[in-house]
Amino acid sequence: MLAQTYTAVQxxxxxRLITVxxxxxxxxxxxxxxxxxxxxxxxxxxRIMACLSHLGFDIPRHRILIHLLPAGFKKQGSQFDMAxxxxxxxxxxxxxxxxxxxxxxxxxxxxxxxxxxxxxxLSLAETLAAxxxxxxxxxxxxxxxxxxxxxGSKIRIVSHxxxxxxxxxxxxxxxxxxxxxxxxxxxxxxxRTIDDVKGHAMAKRALQVAIAGGHHFLMIGSPGVGKSLxxxxxxxxxxxxxxxxxxEVAKIxxxxxxxxxxxxxxxxxxxHTVSSAGLLGGGSGYVTPGEVTLAHRGVLFLDExxxxxxxxxxxxxxxxxxxxxxxHRVGSRFKFPARFTLxxxxxxxxxxxxxxxxxxxxxxxxxxxxxxxxxxxxxxDRIDLSVTMAISYSEDPPKKPITHAEAIKGIQSAWNRQxxxxxxxxxxxxxxxxxTPNLEPLIFxxxxxxxxxxxxxxxxxxxxxxxxWLRTSLTVCDIEGAERVEEKHLYEAWGLKCIHLFQxx
Numbered sequence: 001m002l003a004q005t006y007t008a009v010q011x012x013x014x015x016r017l018i019t020v021x022x023x024x025x026x027x028x029x030x031x032x033x034x035x036x037x038x039x040x041x042x043x044x045x046x047r048i049m050a051c052l053s054h055l056g057f058d059i060p061r062h063r064i065l066i067h068l069l070p071a072g073f074k075k076q077g078s079q080f081d082m083a084x085x086x087x088x089x090x091x092x093x094x095x096x097x098x099x100x101x102x103x104x105x106x107x108x109x110x111x112x113x114x115x116x117x118x119x120x121x122l123s124l125a126e127t128l129a130a131x132x133x134x135x136x137x138x139x140x141x142x143x144x145x146x147x148x149x150x151x152g153s154k155i156r157i158v159s160h161x162x163x164x165x166x167x168x169x170x171x172x173x174x175x176x177x178x179x180x181x182x183x184x185x186x187x188x189x190x191x192r193t194i195d196d197v198k199g200h201a202m203a204k205r206a207l208q209v210a211i212a213g214g215h216h217f218l219m220i221g222s223p224g225v226g227k228s229l230x231x232x233x234x235x236x237x238x239x240x241x242x243x244x245x246x247x248e249v250a251k252i253x254x255x256x257x258x259x260x261x262x263x264x265x266x267x268x269x270x271x272h273t274v275s276s277a278g279l280l281g282g283g284s285g286y287v288t289p290g291e292v293t294l295a296h297r298g299v300l301f302l303d304e305x306x307x308x309x310x311x312x313x314x315x316x317x318x319x320x321x322x323x324x325x326x327x328h329r330v331g332s333r334f335k336f337p338a339r340f341t342l343x344x345x346x347x348x349x350x351x352x353x354x355x356x357x358x359x360x361x362x363x364x365x366x367x368x369x370x371x372x373x374x375x376x377x378x379x380x381d382r383i384d385l386s387v388t389m390a391i392s393y394s395e396d397p398p399k400k401p402i403t404h405a406e407a408i409k410g411i412q413s414a415w416n417r418q419x420x421x422x423x424x425x426x427x428x429x430x431x432x433x434x435x436t437p438n439l440e441p442l443i444f445x446x447x448x449x450x451x452x453x454x455x456x457x458x459x460x461x462x463x464x465x466x467x468x469w470l471r472t473s474l475t476v477c478d479i480e481g482a483e484r485v486e487e488k489h490l491y492e493a494w495g496l497k498c499i500h501l502f503q504x505x
Contacts, residue, residue: 003090005100006134007083008124009075012334013251013289015120015127019069020080022087027063031088035068038076038286048085050111055162057094064088073332076286078108079118082138082161085109086168098168104128104137104154105164113161117142122149122247122254129154138164138174146254149247190236193404197230201401203387204230206496207343208407210385211237211299212414213475215468216320216342218305218380221389223352227345230389231269231301234343237407238265239415241297249297252337255289266298268340272307279312280319282327287334292319295340305344306374313379316342320382342383346375355390384468385496414478443474444485451490469493 003022008015031045052059066084068075083105089095106124108116118124121143128137129152139147141159156174158164166172194204203219207230210217219227240263241249249266270279270291277283281290291300302308319325323339348354349368353361363371402410444452456466470485472493477485 001091001093003087003095003100005083005087005090006104006128006131007080007106008104008127009077009079010120010123010255012287012336013123013255013293015123017127017131018075018080018083020083020087021067021069022084022091023065023067024091024093025063025065029060029062031060031064031066033066033068033084035071036074037068038074040078041068041075041080044078044081044084044109047081047109047111048088051109051113051161052085052089054112055165057089059088059092059094061092064091077119078116079106079121079124081109082107082115082164085161086164089165095165095168100168101133102135103168104131104134106143107138107140107158109161115140115142115159115161120251120255121146122251125150125155146250149250190233192229192233193236194230194233194401194407195404197226197233197401199401200226200230200389201399202496203389204401204407206385206387207234208237208402208410208479209472209475209493209496210341210343212411212479213384213418213471214339214341215384215472215475216382217344218383218386219343219345219389220348220355220386221345222354222356222391223347225389225391227389228303231303231343231345233404234299234301235264235267236404237411238267238298239412241265245297248337252289252293252296256294266295267301268295268298269301269303272302272304274308274312276309276312276315279308280315280325280327281334281336287327287329289336290325292316292325292338292340293336296337298340300340300342302342302344305346306371310374313374314376317378317382320379344383347371348388355388381462381464384472387496410479413481414475417478417481443477444470448473448485448487448490451487455494465497469497472496 001024005020007018007020009018031048033042033045049059066087068080086095086100086105090098090100104125106118106121106128108118110116117140121139125137125139125147128134129150135154136156137154138156138158141157144157147155147157153176156167156176158174163172163174167174194207197204203226206217209215211234219230221227246263253266268291274291277290279291281288281293305313315325319338319340320342323337325336325338327334327336349361349363350371351361351363354363354368452466452470455461455469461469469490473485473489476489476492480489482489
């Protein structure tokens with residue numbers, strides 16, 4: 001007898017439909033799996049036999065051949081268990097009259113028949129739900145938080161294989177019930193805000209501009225000056241995720257142990273000892289997203305930037321520029337989203353005292369140069385903003401820093417204007433500042449553009465640096481609510497550019 005049903009496999013953040021076929025052959029009783037199964041899938045033979053035996057089935061009575069289609073790529077994950085177990089029962093004649101082709105199954109089996117959560121359920125279930133002909137999808141109760149984000153009535157929540165069998169046989173139906181959506185955070189009592197940081201008016205302004213426009217930001221200063229403290233205030237300034245972004249971010253975090261389904265934007269802060277695969281994504285066998293992907297639609301904070309692995313830092317080139325990262329394996333390619341705002345911090349020299357007047361730096365110039373060159377020119381060219389932070393003991397700072405309330409107001413104003421600009425120009429919004437050639441004449445006067453071109457020639461700016469300067473000045477304009485970019489916005493953006501500040505350290 002031939003049986004057929006459906007499940008899905010992860011491909012990056014998205015998923016691919018998998019057809020599970022099973023056939024009974026009158027030879028030596030055993031279960032054989034074909035279609036390039038991975039190690040976890042191969043081990044499911046023993047799990048399936050033990051589980052079905054626990055439920056009272058004498059399986060297999062014949063040789064059961066299970067084939068996973070399409071067969072041209074390796075199948076990884078434990079989500080195949082339930083589909084293969086039911087296809088085995090059908091092929092062995094235990095589910096006569098049941099049409100498994102109307103169903104999709106996702107779930108790992110315990111030896112006693114209980115269903116365990118699977119990784120990446122959101123994209124797996126979405127793929128099954130979008131497949132014509134599939135009327136019902138069974139998912140483990142442990143994945144109910146992810147299932148709460150899925151729309152439609154195809155999802156059935158089950159905790160045991162016996163419940164599924166009762167439903168298929170018509171003994172007791174697993175009814176659809178609306179899953180309560182995970183409560184979203186309306187107000188979060190943040191541990192820190194920028195009001196807790198004394199002074200550093202320019203750094204606070206740069207942080208506001210960076211968040212308002214999605215600009216990459218580098219802080220340079222001596223140890224203890226407040227770089228990490230200021231960065232820790234970032235979550236309190238981030239606007240909430242848009243409705244369509246909540247599911248997008250939840251899909252990514254469904255692939256890891258950090259799943260959450262709130263409207264809070266992610267803030268990731270990996271230690272500088274993280275491996276390149278941990279930072280960028282990858283792994284042997286099962287490919288997992290790295291920190292750059294887990295920070296998608298949020299902020300990635302890299303403290304002590306030069307101390308990160310060189311290949312990890314250089315691997316940031318693609319995501320900083322394109323908002324995605326490609327991971328290649330033999331015979332396969334995975335594309336993960338990675339549109340984040342980079343906030344980084346570093347010392348001016350190995351000992352960190354190069355910018356202090358009271359204590360002299362003892363680093364030889366060669367070591368200082370070697371230390372700074374750990375951040376290559378192409379990476380610096382992709383960073384929009386940079387400030388140098390120094391310790392100040394002055395009672396009256398030369399410039400009054402912005403408050404937390406003022407920063408929030410300016411950021412929200414800028415985001416609202418950006419989204420409206422995207423709608424008018426028929427561009428998809430990603431809640432970050434953008435600039436295209438057809439928008440330049442509408443936002444920048446000829447005088448401003450001529451000034452930019454003059455500076456570009458004088459300082460030999462790359463085309464990327466020129467565009468980033470314009471985008472930063474546009475963000476400053478949006479924060480202040482001005483109609484068009486003026487010279488003062490341009491000059492402020494220039495003062496926050498890293499290309500000249502870094503060279504003068």
